[in-house]
Amino acid sequence: MEWMCQSFDALGSALLYRILAARNAVFVVEQQCPYQDIDGRDPLSLHLVAQVREASEPPQIAAYLRLLPPGLAYDEASIGRVITAASHRGTGLGRELLARAIAIADERWPSSSLRIGAQAHLEAFYGACGFVKASEPYDEDGIMHIEMLRPPAAQ
Template sequence: MIEWHWLGFDDIPRNDWYEVLRQRQDVFILEQTCLYPDIDGYDLDSHHLMAWREIDGKRTLVAYLRCLPPGLKYDEMSLGRVLTTRAARGSGIGRELLAKAIPLAEALHPGHRFRIGAQAHLEKFYASFGFQTVTEPYDEDGIMHIDMLR
């Protein structure tokens, strides 16, 4: 069973936040061998969706994303740092994460569209949630990205 938490930065328990940062480092910096500033100043004003599951008797983060409010990075609200941990890949949790995040974000910021900077190889995944590509592919930190709107 998945335990979902949708929290503002100040409401995230310290140990949970530590695990989020550890997993973001593991996925985006170590696995993808991409040196970039993960601690970018946006977390403090964002909402964070975390999925936890018990694995081998331990509460484990299995998926995560953050929702940036409109005006923080883009005119639109944005979902970012979307990840599925190694422990949960292939389980469909990434699809479940987006399916939960979109209505939560829309309720938090009604009337606003989404803009995401997606890794280009995930274009079809995000398109299945109604996102449309609005830029040509571009290199961001050594990984091809595209901007998409919903």
């Protein structure tokens, strides 16, 4: 597994293409949720990516999320577009992805809480990582979500 956390400008066109294809495969195709993925926040976010390389094939996205600085989507720093490729679910990769993201956010924005608009059925998953429910369930693009918060590292 190859991990990297990059700014938008450092991603390069080939990696950006693979990221957008992976996001589309999960959110639009698999979850049957047509929505506007390209929302203008990617250029201001950090992108945490796990890739796998097999033989002479191009690398494949195994897991991905973006980290948004405080003030971009919420007052707090936030995590969004969290995906684990179907081929890597159930392996613990999602937990590793989230743990790495929390560590990066804690280092980058130590005085900021971390917010996520989580799919409601993943409340226990995020709860195990220190997030607590911060809203009532709401419908976003036909999928029930809840906002969850994790307190700042520097308390």
